[in-house]
Amino acid sequence: MANRKRGRQSFFLEDPPVITAWASVAGKKEAEGPLGHTFDVKNRDAYFGQKTWEQAEKHMQQQALKKLASKAGMGQKEFDLVFSGDLLNQCIGSSFTLRNTGIPHLGLYGACSTMAQSLLLASMAVGGGFAQKVVAMTSSHFASSERQYRFPLGYGGQRTPTAQWTVTGSGAALVCPEGSGPKITGCTIGTVTDLGIKDANNMGAAMAPAAYATIRAHFDDMKTAPEDFDLIVTGDLGQVGKEMLLELARLDGVSLGGKLTDCGTLVFDNTKQDVHAGGSGCGCSAITLCGYLLDQLNTGKLKKILFCGTGALLSPTSTQQGLPIPGVCHGVCITGGR
Amino acid sequence: MANRKRGRQSFFLEDPPVITAWASVAGKKEAEGPLGHTFDVKNRDAYFGQKTWEQAEKHMQQQALKKLASKAGMGQKEFDLVFSGDLLNQCIGSSFTLRNTGIPHLGLYGACSTMAQSLLLASMAVGGGFAQKVVAMTSSHFASSERQYRFPLGYGGQRTPTAQWTVTGSGAALVCPEGSGPKITGCTIGTVTDLGIKDANNMGAAMAPAAYATIRAHFDDMKTAPEDFDLIVTGDLGQVGKEMLLELARLDGVSLGGKLTDCGTLVFDNTKQDVHAGGSGCGCSAITLCGYLLDQLNTGKLKKILFCGTGALLSPTSTQQGLPIPGVCHGVCITGGR
Numbered sequence: 071m072a073n074r075k076r077g078r079q080s081f082f083l084e085d086p087p088v089i090t091a092w093a094s095v096a097g098k099k100e101a102e103g104p105l106g107h108t109f110d111v112k113n114r115d116a117y118f119g120q121k122t123w124e125q126a127e128k129h130m131q132q133q134a135l136k137k138l139a140s141k142a143g144m145g146q147k148e149f150d151l152v153f154s155g156d157l158l159n160q161c162i163g164s165s166f167t168l169r170n171t172g173i174p175h176l177g178l179y180g181a182c183s184t185m186a187q188s189l190l191l192a193s194m195a196v197g198g199g200f201a202q203k204v205v206a207m208t209s210s211h212f213a214s215s216e217r218q219y220r221f222p223l224g225y226g227g228q229r230t231p232t233a234q235w236t237v238t239g240s241g242a243a244l245v246c247p248e249g250s251g252p253k254i255t256g257c258t259i260g261t262v263t264d265l266g267i268k269d270a271n272n273m274g275a276a277m278a279p280a281a282y283a284t285i286r287a288h289f290d291d292m293k294t295a296p297e298d299f300d301l302i303v304t305g306d307l308g309q310v311g312k313e314m315l316l317e318l319a320r321l322d323g324v325s326l327g328g329k330l331t332d333c334g335t336l337v338f339d340n341t342k343q344d345v346h347a348g349g350s351g352c353g354c355s356a357i358t359l360c361g362y363l364l365d366q367l368n369t370g371k372l373k374k375i376l377f378c379g380t381g382a383l384l385s386p387t388s389t390q391q392g393l394p395i396p397g398v399c400h401g402v403c404i405t406g407g408r
Numbered sequence: 409m410a411n412r413k414r415g416r417q418s419f420f421l422e423d424p425p426v427i428t429a430w431a432s433v434a435g436k437k438e439a440e441g442p443l444g445h446t447f448d449v450k451n452r453d454a455y456f457g458q459k460t461w462e463q464a465e466k467h468m469q470q471q472a473l474k475k476l477a478s479k480a481g482m483g484q485k486e487f488d489l490v491f492s493g494d495l496l497n498q499c500i501g502s503s504f505t506l507r508n509t510g511i512p513h514l515g516l517y518g519a520c521s522t523m524a525q526s527l528l529l530a531s532m533a534v535g536g537g538f539a540q541k542v543v544a545m546t547s548s549h550f551a552s553s554e555r556q557y558r559f560p561l562g563y564g565g566q567r568t569p570t571a572q573w574t575v576t577g578s579g580a581a582l583v584c585p586e587g588s589g590p591k592i593t594g595c596t597i598g599t600v601t602d603l604g605i606k607d608a609n610n611m612g613a614a615m616a617p618a619a620y621a622t623i624r625a626h627f628d629d630m631k632t633a634p635e636d637f638d639l640i641v642t643g644d645l646g647q648v649g650k651e652m653l654l655e656l657a658r659l660d661g662v663s664l665g666g667k668l669t670d671c672g673t674l675v676f677d678n679t680k681q682d683v684h685a686g687g688s689g690c691g692c693s694a695i696t697l698c699g700y701l702l703d704q705l706n707t708g709k710l711k712k713i714l715f716c717g718t719g720a721l722l723s724p725t726s727t728q729q730g731l732p733i734p735g736v737c738h739g740v741c742i743t744g745g746r
Contacts, residue, residue: 121729122729162725165600165736166731166734170601176516176738260512262509263508388498391459396503398513
């Protein structure tokens with residue numbers, strides 16, 4: 071067996087797993103944004119026909135899984151394994167989605183980095199021969215997040231300029247040993263990075279150092295550089311965090327300028343949709359990847375991207391106890407499919 | 409590359425990864441229990457010298473990681489990857505343990521199945537050649553769990569007969585491609601199983617069906633049977649859940665009788681320590697494995713066990729919304745080291 075480890079944090083996939091299908095489910099505001107035309111399922115009802123927002127989030131994941139199976143031309147029962155997680159306490163969005171489906175499930179917590187983390191683990195499971203039809207999935211919901219992390223929506227609190235808008239959506243991708251579609255060629259596992267940011271309304275700032283650490287580690291471990299990519303896409307730094315990431319790179323002598331974009335700045339039109347610093351949440355990078363980005367990779371409009379899921383590992387308890395916000399970022403290198 | 413997948417839910421490890429070191433940290437009540445002599449670090453202070461119970465939990469994981477490095481004869485910086493998770497909202501026990509250590513981290517949520525889940529993923533990472541010194545770790549704390557899932561301790565609520573006592577402890581195991589120690593030969597990934605149990609004070613009943621589903625899947629996928637094992641060890645079903653598991657097996661025509669034990673019934677002396685149905689929490693199976701069980705496997709007193717981490721995937725929100733408690737169980741087959 072060839073050793074696939076590369077450097078401190080990365081691994082290379084000798085037989086790159088293929089993303090053979092992907093599906094996205096989005097809420098009303100997301101459907102009205104610039105990427106609206108790329109989502110498979112759009113729903114105007116914030117409750118998605120359910121009684122609670124938590125159950126709405128479960129329903130979004132169920133819809134994403136169902137749509138994924140139909141786009142892949144198989145039954146859900148054929149999935150070998152689902153890696154998924156979400157922002158809800160105890161990840162109930164994911165576990166209630168999988169209950170009694172008979173599909174093997176491994177639950178994750180990586181905050182908003184979960185789409186990248188689940189893809190990374192799916193590529194390990196497939197690349198190592200442990201499973202063959204592996205789903206990477208996550209979701210987030212504006213209303214369940216606001217209630218859990220900040221204030222009840224009915225309170226009508228004023229949002230700060232650095233605040234981001236949690237995306238209501240779910241994305242799912244199917245990773246297989248072979249087939250047609252974009253390929254995962256290598257991954258970089260993040261380290262938990264904390265520079266002491268304590269403002270729970272400025273998560274872009276909390277996550278930017280982790281994002282830079284992972285991007286830099288990917289370049290070093292894989293002996294690559296920004297010019298080798300069409301795009302370097304972070305998960306949900308938003309406008310503020312994206313500027314900070316550019317600055318951190320510049321101070322380190324690395325120019326990301328022409329290559330960097332952020333799902334949090336793509337998913338909403340910040341000038342018209344009143345989302346302040348941009349989109350956030352596990353669903354932000356999930357619906358951007360499992361729609362726009364994978365579509366572009368599939369048609370060859372994008373040839374190679376570094377998809378960097380970013381997560382702020384805070385809890386309401388840690389914030390109330392005055393602790394800073396650790397960040398994490400996992401990188402997945404994806405190449406065009408044709 | 410040989411395909412290592414076996415059956416619907418399992419995989420076999422061609423070159424079985426080795427558990428080269430393990431470490432456990434326990435609280436006062438656990439240290440006074442029947443396994444007290446097997447723990448590496450014992451602390452009489454429920455706060456472990458910290459200001460809050462959440463930070464105490466972080467401190468336990470830090471101690472477990474430190475002890476693990478010292479028992480493995482290496483620096484913590486040499487660890488390639490840590491798979492860990494815990495019961496705290498947003499898994500802050502794990503993320504705050506790893507912050508600024510520079511060790512790559514993938515966060516998990518599998519409730520009390522996390523020790524088995526992290527070992528399973530560590531064996532994938534090592535078995536697939538993606539990493540070489542991989543830590544599987546988890547923790548739980550009686551006081552932080554009671555506050556989060558049930559009532560503030562100061563409230564002094566009466567506990568029901570089926571209630572279990574969350575173990576205060578942390579366990580960590582180091583998984584490597586080679587070396588001396590017990591070996592991981594195969595794993596079975598659980599499915600989320602829910603038979604409609606809604607009593608958050610009877611988690612043994614909620615988890616027993618998931619435990620049986622995974623044990624049965626392991627037998628079927630791996631073409632093995634109870635008589636091939638010295639022990640089949642569930643995580644934290646407690647006395648009530650263990651009886652139910654035996655009954656479920658009996659109804660299915662499988663006799664587990666002489667082989668089955670449960671960490672929740674091993675870690676405390678139920679007759680003297682007033683823990684009602686037994687121990688629970690991520691730490692329950694973690695300190696039992698990373699002490700007693702791995703010690704016995706290492707000296708050859710046990711030759712082969714099926715370690716089955718069991719998790720109840722509830723949240724206080726799902727319980728308050730009247731939803732049932734889904735369960736999950738992951739199985740890891742470990743053979744004696746000498």
